[in-house]
Amino acid sequence: MNREDVTDLIVIRKAKKKLSWANLAEIVGHSKEWSTAALLGQMTLSEAQAKAVGAALDLPDEAVEQLQVVPYKGSLPSAVPTDPLIYRFYELVSVYGTTFKALIHEEFGDGIMSAIDFNMDLTREPDPKGDRVRIVMSGKFLPYKTY
Amino acid sequence: MNREDVTDLIVIRKAKKKLSWANLAEIVGHSKEWSTAALLGQMTLSEAQAKAVGAALDLPDEAVEQLQVVPYKGSLPSAVPTDPLIYRFYELVSVYGTTFKALIHEEFGDGIMSAIDFNMDLTREPDPKGDRVRIVMSGKFLPYKTY
Amino acid sequence: MNREDVTDLIVIRKAKKKLSWANLAEIVGHSKEWSTAALLGQMTLSEAQAKAVGAALDLPDEAVEQLQVVPYKGSLPSAVPTDPLIYRFYELVSVYGTTFKALIHEEFGDGIMSAIDFNMDLTREPDPKGDRVRIVMSGKFLPYKTY
Amino acid sequence: MNREDVTDLIVIRKAKKKLSWANLAEIVGHSKEWSTAALLGQMTLSEAQAKAVGAALDLPDEAVEQLQVVPYKGSLPSAVPTDPLIYRFYELVSVYGTTFKALIHEEFGDGIMSAIDFNMDLTREPDPKGDRVRIVMSGKFLPYKTY
Amino acid sequence: MNREDVTDLIVIRKAKKKLSWANLAEIVGHSKEWSTAALLGQMTLSEAQAKAVGAALDLPDEAVEQLQVVPYKGSLPSAVPTDPLIYRFYELVSVYGTTFKALIHEEFGDGIMSAIDFNMDLTREPDPKGDRVRIVMSGKFLPYKTY
Amino acid sequence: MNREDVTDLIVIRKAKKKLSWANLAEIVGHSKEWSTAALLGQMTLSEAQAKAVGAALDLPDEAVEQLQVVPYKGSLPSAVPTDPLIYRFYELVSVYGTTFKALIHEEFGDGIMSAIDFNMDLTREPDPKGDRVRIVMSGKFLPYKTY
Amino acid sequence: MNREDVTDLIVIRKAKKKLSWANLAEIVGHSKEWSTAALLGQMTLSEAQAKAVGAALDLPDEAVEQLQVVPYKGSLPSAVPTDPLIYRFYELVSVYGTTFKALIHEEFGDGIMSAIDFNMDLTREPDPKGDRVRIVMSGKFLPYKTY
Amino acid sequence: MNREDVTDLIVIRKAKKKLSWANLAEIVGHSKEWSTAALLGQMTLSEAQAKAVGAALDLPDEAVEQLQVVPYKGSLPSAVPTDPLIYRFYELVSVYGTTFKALIHEEFGDGIMSAIDFNMDLTREPDPKGDRVRIVMSGKFLPYKTY
Amino acid sequence: MNREDVTDLIVIRKAKKKLSWANLAEIVGHSKEWSTAALLGQMTLSEAQAKAVGAALDLPDEAVEQLQVVPYKGSLPSAVPTDPLIYRFYELVSVYGTTFKALIHEEFGDGIMSAIDFNMDLTREPDPKGDRVRIVMSGKFLPYKTY
Amino acid sequence: MNREDVTDLIVIRKAKKKLSWANLAEIVGHSKEWSTAALLGQMTLSEAQAKAVGAALDLPDEAVEQLQVVPYKGSLPSAVPTDPLIYRFYELVSVYGTTFKALIHEEFGDGIMSAIDFNMDLTREPDPKGDRVRIVMSGKFLPYKTY
Missing domain, CATH: 3.30.1160.10 (Cyanate lyase, C-terminal domain)
Structure with a gap:
């Protein structure tokens, strides 16, 4: 389970639990901008933040641990984005x-x-x-x- | 003389005349953001604006005319910028x-x-x-x- | 199961059920152009549309849910298409x-x-x-x- | 003088003479879509068409000749256009x-x-x-x- | 099972059964050039052709079905081929x-x-x-x- | 004057003199396919061939000399051709x-x-x-x- | 199991069996240069050679068969190598x-x-x-x- | 006059003077491999070597000076060579x-x-x-x- | 299990065991710079070093063996890094x-x-x-x- | 005269005057690392520094002015350097x-x-x-x- 897998899992669990990014930002305790970037694999959570998110989204332990590791940043699959x-x-x-x-x-x-x-x-x-x-x-x- | 040549000429004349982008924006009559983009070859000036800039910077007639043509936009020499x-x-x-x-x-x-x-x-x-x-x-x- | 998996599944199930894109567009309730783009992973379905498609194609719940998420758009595997x-x-x-x-x-x-x-x-x-x-x-x- | 030079010259002369692409299309004798593509270096003019355009825009003989040669097509400077x-x-x-x-x-x-x-x-x-x-x-x- | 998987399977089964491309072309009923391109994932077989190939190579039903779908063409893994x-x-x-x-x-x-x-x-x-x-x-x- | 300049010059002079590639191939003394490739900068002419072409097209001495030098081959401006x-x-x-x-x-x-x-x-x-x-x-x- | 899988398997088995490329070349019966290229997926072995290598490295039948198929050549993952x-x-x-x-x-x-x-x-x-x-x-x- | 201009000039003068790369290597006083690389803009000549080459090929002073400057190496116009x-x-x-x-x-x-x-x-x-x-x-x- | 899998495994086990790169460098017996590069798949460990690391991180035998093979170097997923x-x-x-x-x-x-x-x-x-x-x-x- | 022209001119004049980068750094009044980067078009000089360099290297007024403009940075002609x-x-x-x-x-x-x-x-x-x-x-x- 690498960080991209954790991101995919967060997106799916968030949809299933009908939580918004703003809801998750409150759980993280930062702005919705920073928190969303973090949950999408671009920033590093503290242990407390990772555990809170893990509890809210039923993430496995390994995912909670990965959220505390500094990620290899860059969120797009190509140099010129297609979206x-x-x-x-x-x-x-x-x-x-x-x-x-x-x-x-x-x-x-x-x-x-x-x-x-x-x-x-x-x-x-x-x-x-x-x-x-x-x-x-x-x-x-x-x-x-x-x- | 293509549009890039016009852009180069504007940058040089602006430096020689000690004018700021804010000064030029006043001459153009729009915000400094839009005006700078226009003078750097990304937007289209009206005839009156082009003539006013031409007078301020001693641009040749052909440059004044080019400023009124819709430019092929994109200001950077590579897909991933080096600056x-x-x-x-x-x-x-x-x-x-x-x-x-x-x-x-x-x-x-x-x-x-x-x-x-x-x-x-x-x-x-x-x-x-x-x-x-x-x-x-x-x-x-x-x-x-x-x- | 990501959105590309959902697209692959739709293509296979559609072939098995001998449905046309026009048939599926009727189920979606929009033009065949918009509906096909949506089913190929480029547009977002409403909950009702996603469920109708899911029923017609026997899609799993997770796929139905994914169809309601705004996708990362861009349908081609290379910048210059080979097809x-x-x-x-x-x-x-x-x-x-x-x-x-x-x-x-x-x-x-x-x-x-x-x-x-x-x-x-x-x-x-x-x-x-x-x-x-x-x-x-x-x-x-x-x-x-x-x- | 290569075909790109001819294209640049046409754009400049057209602006100076205040002619529209529709005007030039009448001179060429085809639709404005085909004629504009031809004058922008993508299609081949007949001798009569090239001479008529040359006369309207005061093009030099070499340019008139070039307009009758099948061009190397492709009008954009990069694989993914920036404009x-x-x-x-x-x-x-x-x-x-x-x-x-x-x-x-x-x-x-x-x-x-x-x-x-x-x-x-x-x-x-x-x-x-x-x-x-x-x-x-x-x-x-x-x-x-x-x- | 996507079309590339079908291509891989055909190549392996063909080797195991000691069949040549010419043999397979006879089964398909077209020239060896067209048939090979089709079996390598570039052309579309009719239902009869797909079934005949499926029988000769013991392909699963899903592969036989895929051979009848128009493929996304382009057989090489890079823009400039290395082979x-x-x-x-x-x-x-x-x-x-x-x-x-x-x-x-x-x-x-x-x-x-x-x-x-x-x-x-x-x-x-x-x-x-x-x-x-x-x-x-x-x-x-x-x-x-x-x- | 490099080899590309020689190629451009040949194309222009050929048009002016109303010569076909087949005519030039006769002067070169090889097939129209090989001769055209050579004149478009991809093959090397002998001294006699270069002089004959030079005479037919009024090429300057330097161009005649360049036609006898083995060229850096590759006739297209991009890896995937746009024409x-x-x-x-x-x-x-x-x-x-x-x-x-x-x-x-x-x-x-x-x-x-x-x-x-x-x-x-x-x-x-x-x-x-x-x-x-x-x-x-x-x-x-x-x-x-x-x- | 494609040819890359065969290459990976050969590298692992070779390490486990403490065999050198020179040892394997003797089994193949050609120079160490040609043999190594072949075992790394760039050349084609005869049936006898493939079976000898298969025996020495305990390769499965499918791998032995693949070694006799002409491979898609090119051993590097990028156009400019990073190693x-x-x-x-x-x-x-x-x-x-x-x-x-x-x-x-x-x-x-x-x-x-x-x-x-x-x-x-x-x-x-x-x-x-x-x-x-x-x-x-x-x-x-x-x-x-x-x- | 940059180093590429010097290279072009050397190639032209060498052809005019009917000198071979081996002849020039003798003048340089190194192997033909090293000398050719140097004259094609990839290595640095000493002052004596540069002057000797300059005399043999009638190069201008500025070219002689450039041959003594360490060049920006890399002799090919594209990452994958077309020649x-x-x-x-x-x-x-x-x-x-x-x-x-x-x-x-x-x-x-x-x-x-x-x-x-x-x-x-x-x-x-x-x-x-x-x-x-x-x-x-x-x-x-x-x-x-x-x- | 290829070398990238080994790298991923090392990163995960290191996090779980709360070991620092400096700790691992002591086990390897070299500087933290060299040791980290080696454990991230860029250098080759001796048998003793690989076994010591394997013991500290509970790596499987195959991973220990892979650490002794010279890796295909280059640690980044794109030519211009995004991190x-x-x-x-x-x-x-x-x-x-x-x-x-x-x-x-x-x-x-x-x-x-x-x-x-x-x-x-x-x-x-x-x-x-x-x-x-x-x-x-x-x-x-x-x-x-x-x- | 753009900034690259200024850089070329500096390199040539420096060679002619037998000045080292260390000499020029003394004239600029900063370290040899920063000063060389500035003179190679990557940093911005003050008016006094630009004039001092201009005097030492006989640069024209326009070059002296350009040295005071913030340059578009990036000193290499390709994303992966060939030198x-x-x-x-x-x-x-x-x-x-x-x-x-x-x-x-x-x-x-x-x-x-x-x-x-x-x-x-x-x-x-x-x-x-x-x-x-x-x-x-x-x-x-x-x-x-x-x-």
């Missing part, structure tokens, strides 16, 4: 990549926005012309070190 | 791709977040532990049509 | 891609044809020189938002 | 590829829809919820020969 | 590709040689300096349709 | 690759068909249902050496 | 490829060194500064046929 | 890669054959059945260091 | 690759740093602004041999 | 990637070693058995943020 929802985010990087670069360098100088010291919040934005997905990302700016 | 700043965004898609998918489907059902009916805002978020890059994205949710 | 029938469609994109782009922009301006708010109809077009495949596609035009 | 409009068509192949295959085989048996003995028509479909792009494709069905 | 015999054919396409194109267009005009309305014959050509493989291919010429 | 005519040959390798392998091994044992000690002949095959392209290939069989 | 020992050979092709080409053409004219009518010998070359691997390759020169 | 002569060497790595690995490890233990402390000799091997290319490679064995 | 920690090292090669090359050649001349006669040491570097990872690599310089 | 020196570093990532991951996580928990807040030092390590390249890398550990 239309996920592709739209890839498209944003493709179309706006140099724009991100130009504006962040203009504001901060040479460096990057951290994808590690990072958090985000995904919510529904009501709109009479059709509701919108609103995503707020916040990552620490890390300047290139000179030496 | 560290842009790669971090690709990494977010790779690590959080299935999380975006899970949470948007939980909130909205099957569909996508539009990358066309889309806007964003990139700002500095002051933080005593080091300032942060804050990006707010908003895209219309488009449900899959059944028929 | 001759499917390749011809890829070839149309390769040969006519810039033509689609030129004509849609001429008619509508900058934007895209939605592949989400989209429907299609595939029929036989009798022709004395050999019958033809006729495909009518209709997708909402989405203009690029300026902001 | 959002063109990508949507690739996405349709990716998502609906096996559906095209299933339905055409159900109707016609083993074989393909020709992309050579093929024509299409692209029009605006007025719709109160937002106009739609309507594309009608028609390709001869070619059964696999047994021998 | 030396098959690579030589790929090399012919690589080295002679533009020659095929130039000569067919010179003789027929713009269009293609069909790979669907196609047949071939592979025989031994005795030669005192070493026997040769002789392959005769014949494919219908399909002119590009103008419209 | 529909050439792709059909790639498709034949993809679909019939394992069939070629099975039948040649059945007839000759382990080894390959040479693509070097190889010749071919491409002709029009008149057919009331539409003329066909007929290609006869002949390559020496080379058995794997054991040692 | 450092094998990569060094790929590096030699990358760095010295054009040198091989220049020197063989200078000596022999246009053509290739056969990889089929080929043999090699791999030995230890004692050297006070550290022993060396010595590989002698010999392949028949095959001139390009003109016709 | 048939060079491809055969790639095929040897593909088919015999695991054999090289097995035999070198059997003789020497874990480690590699150096491609740096390496030399080779390429000669004609007369053979009544057709002359052969004989290549002797010798590379220092480097054991993996444990620590 | 953020490992990607940072790839990024260092991408960004600093030509810098490594320039500085090593300036200091040592043409040649390479061995990745075989190589060792490294990875430690925590306390720092008030946040602890740092310190990696010391040492590889023998190998000059290119001239001959 | 043997640089490949060895890629090989270290391939072979030791999971070892880096295991040991850093064991010491620090989930997170990464920064490639931005990073410095390194490359020196010669004298050794009687052959001098060694010693590289000390130090990157800040960044723990994954939970939220």
Whole structure:
């Protein structure tokens, strides 16, 4: 049983138990964004968190143990994603990549926005012309070190 | 002179004239995010906008004309970007791709977040532990049509 | 049992029961185009639809449940398809891609044809020189938002 | 001067002369779909057609000659297109590829829809919820020969 | 049991029963070229043909049924084949590709040689300096349709 | 001036002088298949042949010299060809690759068909249902050496 | 049980029985180079050879049969090998490829060194500064046929 | 003028001056294998060697200087070479890669054959059945260091 | 049971037994860097080392035997790694690759740093602004041999 | 003149002026590692640094300006580097990637070693058995943020 098997098992048990990702996030005790990423095999749970999730989803011991191991990250099966929802985010990087670069360098100088010291919040934005997905990302700016 | 040549010319003239992307956005008359993307070859300017930019940057007539043609979009030279700043965004898609998918489907059902009916805002978020890059994205949710 | 297993099972049971895709579409209650895509793992069924299909094809409970989960879309095993029938469609994109782009922009301006708010109809077009495949596609035009 | 140079020249001259693809199609004497593909380097013009286009766009003799040579086809710079409009068509192949295959085989048996003995028509479909792009494709069905 | 499993089973049973591809082609009732392609998972057998092959090779019912389903074609595990015999054919396409194109267009005009309305014959050509493989291919010429 | 430039120059001069590949083959003194491949940059001409072609097409001295140098072979810009005519040959390798392998091994044992000690002949095959392209290939069989 | 399974089984049994590749080559009756390639799934054994190997390694009947079938060749899991020992050979092709080409053409004219009518010998070359691997390759020169 | 330009220039001047690679190797003062690799942009010449070559081939000063700079190595335009002569060497790595690995490890233990402390000799091997290319490679064995 | 299975088993047993990589390195009797690489399938253990590890982790006999076989090296599932920690090292090669090359050649001349006669040491570097990872690599310089 | 042109110019002028990277680093006023990376197009110089370098190497004004613009980073022409020196570093990532991951996580928990807040030092390590390249890398550990 590897980490992908654990992810598959979590998705199936979650469906069977009619739990939402928000429900599971409460059990984990973090935001729904971080918790979902963790349960989908991208983050590492503490022993207490893993056991709580295991209890809620009737996971076997080995799965509970695996949730505490740092996973080999990367959630997609191909370099260019085929799923239309996920592709739209890839498209944003493709179309706006140099724009991100130009504006962040203009504001901060040479460096990057951290994808590690990072958090985000995904919510529904009501709109009479059709509701919108609103995503707020916040990552620490890390300047290139000179030496 | 193709669109990439126009982009290169804009970057050079902008540097020589000590103009910021924010300055150019005022000339264009849209947000700095949209305007920068447009000037980097990803969006289409109106005739008035193109002429105003042309005047500010001393662009030749052919460049002004090209800015009004819908460009072949995609700003990066490889499928997986090598630039560290842009790669971090690709990494977010790779690590959080299935999380975006899970949470948007939980909130909205099957569909996508539009990358066309889309806007964003990139700002500095002051933080005593080091300032942060804050990006707010908003895209219309488009449900899959059944028929 | 993942979604691909469900797709394989549906194909085999359909063959054994001598049902056509048109028969299954009636059970689903949508067009044969949408229903086939759904049964081949690209769309999401409602609970009632999934149960009806499950009954018609003797699918196990887990398969019925999976049909109601939004799938990771993309039906092909390689970026350039090897199957001759499917390749011809890829070839149309390769040969006519810039033509689609030129004509849609001429008619509508900058934007895209939605592949989400989209429907299609595939029929036989009798022709004395050999019958033809006729495909009518209709997708909402989405203009690029300026902001 | 190779065929790509001719294509670039046509795009630029067309913009300068404020001609539409529909205007050029009248000069060519075929549908706007076929004519645009030809002028974008995918089809072969007759001598008369090439000269008429050359006259309308002030093309040099060598360009007029090149338009009569069968081109090396394929209009896109990468196997997976980056341009959002063109990508949507690739996405349709990716998502609906096996559906095209299933339905055409159900109707016609083993074989393909020709992309050579093929024509299409692209029009605006007025719709109160937002106009739609309507594309009608028609390709001869070619059964696999047994021998 | 998918189509690849059926192919593997056919290869093994054929070896065990000491049958040649020519023997199997007689049972199928077509040329050895078409029959071998069909048994290797690239063509579709009729019910009678599938049953005859099933009887000769003691195939299970499910395999016999699968042989009647139109397969997802493409027999090679990588885009550039690694097997030396098959690579030589790929090399012919690589080295002679533009020659095929130039000569067919010179003789027929713009269009293609069909790979669907196609047949071939592979025989031994005795030669005192070493026997040769002789392959005769014949494919219908399909002119590009103008419209 | 590299070999690709020589190829481009030959194609242009040939068009201007209204010469066919068959005409040029007579000047070269070999079959139209070999001669066309040579003039398209895949084979090496003798000094006499290069000079004869140079005279017929008014090629500069440097081009005549280059035609006598063994070229870096491979005539296509991508591993999977995009041109529909050439792709059909790639498709034949993809679909019939394992069939070629099975039948040649059945007839000759382990080894390959040479693509070097190889010749071919491409002709029009008149057919009331539409003329066909007929290609006869002949390559020496080379058995794997054991040692 | 496919050919890869046979290869895996041979490697495991060989380790268990403490046999060297040289020992197995004696049983096969050919050089250690050819025999190892054959046992690693790249060459075809005669019935007598397969049975001798089967007896020495306690292989099941099906494995003995598979060793007599011409395999789909290619021993590496990726186009650019990751194993450092094998990569060094790929590096030699990358760095010295054009040198091989220049020197063989200078000596022999246009053509290739056969990889089929080929043999090699791999030995230890004692050297006070550290022993060396010595590989002698010999392949028949095959001139390009003109016709 | 970069190193590739220098390589192109050397190839052209060598042809014009009717010099062989062996002639140039004498001028360089090393084997024809090493010298050819160096002149094709893969090795670094000393100042004396570069000047001698420059004099023999009338190279400009900048080219002479470039020959003394360590080049970015790798002589082929694609990961899998398309040229048939060079491809055969790639095929040897593909088919015999695991054999090289097995035999070198059997003789020497874990480690590699150096491609740096390496030399080779390429000669004609007369053979009544057709002359052969004989290549002797010798590379220092480097054991993996444990620590 | 292949080597990857052995690696998976080691990771799971290590977690269950609450052993650290440092603990296992003591059992192996080498540095934690080399030992971890070996246990993750990249190096070869001696019989005594393999048995000691097998005893500590309750590995089956076959796993103990496999640990003594030289593995096919390469620990990552894709050419460009997706895991953020490992990607940072790839990024260092991408960004600093030509810098490594320039500085090593300036200091040592043409040649390479061995990745075989190589060792490294990875430690925590306390720092008030946040602890740092310190990696010391040492590889023998190998000059290119001239001959 | 883009940034790559500036890099080429710097390399040529540096050779002509017989300056070492260490000399240029003194002019820049940072370590030879950072300065070389900057001059090879990977880092951003201040105005004073750019002017000092420009004076030392007689660079044109435009080059001096470009050195102050944040570059699009990534110094290698292909995803897997072909240059043997640089490949060895890629090989270290391939072979030791999971070892880096295991040991850093064991010491620090989930997170990464920064490639931005990073410095390194490359020196010669004298050794009687052959001098060694010693590289000390130090990157800040960044723990994954939970939220």
